Amino acid sequence: MSPQVEFKGYALIDPSKWSDLKLVTFQPKNFQPEDVEIAITHCGVCGSDLHTLSQGWGEPKLPIVVGHEIIGKVTRVGDKVSGFKPGDRAGVGAQIGSCMKCRACKSDYENYCPSEIETYNGEYPDGIITQGGYSTAIRAHERFVFPIPDEIESAHAASMLCAGLTVFSPLKTYGAGPGKKVGIVGVGGLGHYAVLFAKAMGAEVYAFTHDTSKIEDIREMGAHHVIDVNIKDFAKPFSHTLDIILATRDSYEPDTPLSDYLSMLWVHGKFITVGIPNVNNPLPQLHPFAFAGNGCLVGGSHVGSKKECLEMLELARSKNVRPWIETLPMKQAKHALENLNANRVRYRYVLTQDIN
Ligand SMILES: [Zn+2]
Ligand SMILES: [Zn+2]
Numbered sequence: 383m384s385p386q387v388e389f390k391g392y393a394l395i396d397p398s399k400w401s402d403l404k405l406v407t408f409q410p411k412n413f414q415p416e417d418v419e420i421a422i423t424h425c426g427v428c429g430s431d432l433h434t435l436s437q438g439w440g441e442p443k444l445p446i447v448v449g450h451e452i453i454g455k456v457t458r459v460g461d462k463v464s465g466f467k468p469g470d471r472a473g474v475g476a477q478i479g480s481c482m483k484c485r486a487c488k489s490d491y492e493n494y495c496p497s498e499i500e501t502y503n504g505e506y507p508d509g510i511i512t513q514g515g516y517s518t519a520i521r522a523h524e525r526f527v528f529p530i531p532d533e534i535e536s537a538h539a540a541s542m543l544c545a546g547l548t549v550f551s552p553l554k555t556y557g558a559g560p561g562k563k564v565g566i567v568g569v570g571g572l573g574h575y576a577v578l579f580a581k582a583m584g585a586e587v588y589a590f591t592h593d594t595s596k597i598e599d600i601r602e603m604g605a606h607h608v609i610d611v612n613i614k615d616f617a618k619p620f621s622h623t624l625d626i627i628l629a630t631r632d633s634y635e636p637d638t639p640l641s642d643y644l645s646m647l648w649v650h651g652k653f654i655t656v657g658i659p660n661v662n663n664p665l666p667q668l669h670p671f672a673f674a675g676n677g678c679l680v681g682g683s684h685v686g687s688k689k690e691c692l693e694m695l696e697l698a699r700s701k702n703v704r705p706w707i708e709t710l711p712m713k714q715a716k717h718a719l720e721n722l723n724a725n726r727v728r729y730r731y732v733l734t735q736d737i738n
Contacts, residue, residue, distance in 0.1 A: 391517025426451025438660035449515030551686030
């Protein structure tokens with residue numbers, strides 16, 4: 383029997399101070415025969431953590447420990463676990479459960495299961511509230527645990543499990559690859575991964591940013607074209623060009639020129655949004671004329687399945703994809719969250735374990 387891990391994490395207790403996290407102990411899920419327990423070494427800081435803590439997506443269940451880009455070492459496995467053993471390096475992303483029986487779950491679309499359970503602020507059928515990775519340890523059904531290839535270091539693998547997978551899934555689904563032109567709108571945590579993965583998949587990458595201080599970085603990440611969207615008529619030269627546009631931004635103004643973006647799509651091109659703004663911040667209105675010139679489609683995507691995650695990790699391993707990250711000890715989560723809120727991240731924070 384492996385030693386029991388103590389479940390402690392940095393939690394939000396007082397919602398009036400959204401970035402003030404206090405160390406608490408919490409109750410993990412009841413350990414089941416299919417479960418893997420992981421002692422956490424790293425956890426990425428995702429925009430979801432920020433939206434949840436600052437209540438932009440509604441009121442979280444308090445106290446709450448956020449974090450869903452989790453890497454660590456397996457400390458315990460249930461009798462029915464076949465893919466992991468104690469000592470393995472493993473990770474958990476944004477989803478920690480699903481019904482396992484519905485059509486989505488049986489078709490490798492468990493990320494679209496109507497009964498999906500999120501890694502934090504979710505609830506198991508027995509009433510236990512899920513808590514995330516700004517913590518010592520996590521338990522998960524092995525379907526929601528990912529083996530990490532030896533060649534990918536833990537700090538790099540962490541943010542792949544939400545940010546990376548969230549962009550890899552639609553890139554893969556909509557055919558990013560050689561001969562395809564892919565537009566990336568917004569180059570933050572998700573967008574920088576979209577540039578890296580679209581390039582690694584062999585697509586021609588067009589990155590659209592309003593932040594001119596990032597242009598050199600984005601070129602270095604491998605984008606073939608970097609377009610400053612502050613320039614008037616920026617979309618005109620690219621009319622009828624792009625096969626896919628991945629929109630990673632997570633806020634919109636009523637006058638954001640969405641129809642200009644759609645005009646850059648090739649016939650039946652797809653505009654896929656993966657950033658999720660606050661509930662009071664919808665996409666700008668579109669007139670049907672916006673779809674008439676190219677028959678384009680607008681859609682969304684939600685994280686990714688385990689099958690896609692394993693493909694993404696294999697791509698990252700084989701093409702040596704390395705994210706641009708900054709690491710900080712976990713107790714500095716406040717600093718990381720506030721910088722993320724102020725758009726001062728280049729391009730993802732990863733917290734390292736510091737709880738004794
Ligand atoms: Zn996330
Ligand atoms: Zn299901």
